[in-house]
Amino acid sequence: MSSAVGSLARRNSPTHGQGVYATAPIPRGAAILTMAGQRLTFAQTRDDLRCMQIGPNLYLGETDPADPNAIGDYLNHSCDPNVGFTQGTLTLHALRDIAPGEEIRWDYSTSMNEPGWRFDCLCGAGRCRGAVRSFCDLTPAEQDRLRPIALNYLRRGG
Numbered sequence: 001m002s003s004a005v006g007s008l009a010r011r012n013s014p015t016h017g018q019g020v021y022a023t024a025p026i027p028r029g030a031a032i033l034t035m036a037g038q039r040l041t042f043a044q045t046r047d048d049l050r051c052m053q054i055g056p057n058l059y060l061g062e063t064d065p066a067d068p069n070a071i072g073d074y075l076n077h078s079c080d081p082n083v084g085f086t087q088g089t090l091t092l093h094a095l096r097d098i099a100p101g102e103e104i105r106w107d108y109s110t111s112m113n114e115p116g117w118r119f120d121c122l123c124g125a126g127r128c129r130g131a132v133r134s135f136c137d138l139t140p141a142e143q144d145r146l147r148p149i150a151l152n153y154l155r156r157g158g
């Protein structure tokens with residue numbers, strides 16, 4: 001499957017370190033990239049390693065820098081994301097048309113599910129929840145809203 005990974009670039013953001021930006025128009029529905037990395041259990045994760053949760057006791061560690069999808073490690077969070085896991089798989093898809101120069105961001109609550117995990121959110125979205133929390137710690141209404149862009153393991157029982 002082709003992806004828009006060739007239309008992405010990692011850049012310094014004026015407000016939040018590094019981010020990933022579109023360098024060309026990306027149409028709604030386009031595959032952006034597939035999250036990659038070493039599969040780890042919770043016990044194998046470390047604070048100095050970028051990790052994302054993909055299952056009840058399954059995480060993706062940092063991606064091999066040679067992998068074209070490694071740019072996925074630098075995607076920031078938004079409470080009003082422009083990409084999401086619309087198929088429930090590890091491939092992010094565009095939720096709307098994305099213009100060149102726009103930052104690519106997904107909602108971290110659509111993958112994390114550790115009770116109590118949170119950090120203050122400064123994403124700036126009009127619908128910002130104020131804190132990024134695990135899926136299990138969201139309200140039922142928030143879970144219903146995010147389920148269509150969440151990983152498959154979070155959709156069960158919904």
Ligand SMILES: [Zn+2]
Binds near residue numbers: 121
């Ligand atoms: Zn936010």
